[in-house]
Amino acid sequence: xxxxxxxxxxxxxxxxxxxxxxxxxxxxxxxxxxxxxxxxxxxxxxxxxxxxxxxxxxxxxxxxxxxxxxxxxxxxxxxxxxxxxxxxxxxxxxxxxxxxxxxxxxxxxxxxxxxxxxxxxxxxx
Amino acid sequence: xxxxxxxxxxxxxxxxxxxxxxxxxxxxxxxxxxxxxxxxxxxxxxxxxxxxxxxxxxxxxxxxxxxxxxxxxxxxxxxxxxxxxxxxxxxxxxxxxxxxxxxxxxxxxxxxxxxxxxxxxxxxx
DNA sequence: TTGTCTGTGAACTAAATACTAAACGTCTCA
DNA sequence: TGAGACGTTTAGTATTTAGTTCACAGACAA
Numbered sequence: 001x002x003x004x005x006x007x008x009x010x011x012x013x014x015x016x017x018x019x020x021x022x023x024x025x026x027x028x029x030x031x032x033x034x035x036x037x038x039x040x041x042x043x044x045x046x047x048x049x050x051x052x053x054x055x056x057x058x059x060x061x062x063x064x065x066x067x068x069x070x071x072x073x074x075x076x077x078x079x080x081x082x083x084x085x086x087x088x089x090x091x092x093x094x095x096x097x098x099x100x101x102x103x104x105x106x107x108x109x110x111x112x113x114x115x116x117x118x119x120x121x122x123x124x125x
Numbered sequence: 126x127x128x129x130x131x132x133x134x135x136x137x138x139x140x141x142x143x144x145x146x147x148x149x150x151x152x153x154x155x156x157x158x159x160x161x162x163x164x165x166x167x168x169x170x171x172x173x174x175x176x177x178x179x180x181x182x183x184x185x186x187x188x189x190x191x192x193x194x195x196x197x198x199x200x201x202x203x204x205x206x207x208x209x210x211x212x213x214x215x216x217x218x219x220x221x222x223x224x225x226x227x228x229x230x231x232x233x234x235x236x237x238x239x240x241x242x243x244x245x246x247x248x249x250x
Numbered sequence: 251t252t253g254t255c256t257g258t259g260a261a262c263t264a265a266a267t268a269c270t271a272a273a274c275g276t277c278t279c280a
Numbered sequence: 281t282g283a284g285a286c287g288t289t290t291a292g293t294a295t296t297t298a299g300t301t302c303a304c305a306g307a308c309a310a
Contacts, residue, residue, distance in 0.1 A: 073215035090198035
């Protein structure tokens with residue numbers, strides 16, 4: 001597995017790593033950049049507080065240069081935008097996801113590629 | 126389109142339809158079966174209250190004999206179980222959904238069928 | 251005409267979510 | 281030797297979510 005850390009541990013690791021090269025990644029300054037209080041970030045990193053709202057998590061991912069979906073997943077959340085996508089075709093996508101359940105990441109990526117190829121060639125389809 | 130009603134209107138229509146044949150579908154009795162107060166169901170059906178928690182919506186779908194995903198979608202929600210599925214492969218599925226965005230229901234159903242055929246033939250894949 | 255059922259209106263509310271402010275001890279470095 | 285930044289602790293709070301209770305007026309039936 002890519003890493004079995006908690007959300008808070010992962011943020012702290014990433015932030016400390018950046019801090020070593022750039023003092024803008026101190027807890028206080030990072031908190032300000034994400035628009036959260038230092039208190040919250042401290043507690044969150046130590047796991048005493050739950051992760052913040054999805055938008056804050058996305059902002060952190062951007063600042064820390066990591067994939068937002070990875071952080072959101074660690075936080076036990078899903079990007080609200082994915083739910084918006086699902087709502088446009090609820091039955092079809094719900095069926096698909098239940099069928100795709102348990103598929104390897106690789107196989108899912110193949111399907112994604114397949115769709116991309118199709119749209120490159122044949123327009124919408 | 127299949128129907129452009131609000132969540133509440135849809136529930137009321139379905140419930141009244143059943144009520145005509147079965148007095149167990151009075152507002153009060155239905156509310157009790159779903160484990161909600163009559164007041165809540167009344168307000169919900171007239172749109173004055175927001176739809177209840179996903180589990181209640183699923184229960185209603187079951188009692189009213191309709192697809193839960195349809196009701197959940199009308200309620201502007203997504204089955205929490207779908208989010209659980211996404212969390213198992215967050216990056217791959219997030220990518221897939223963003224790529225599949227805007228695809229027709231038909232095309233998504235084709236993909237689902239493709240996966241089902243594969244698992245019928247080749248095991249997990 | 252009392253009893254029982256219907257749906258509805260007004261007024262709350264418990265619990266969860268998503269945080270904050272202020273003060274504290276520690277360390278640095280000028 | 282004190283000014284400033286560091287992360288942390290204690291003690292809260294505002295907002296949202298997901299409902300509830302109680303009382304009411306109208307229909308119907310015995």
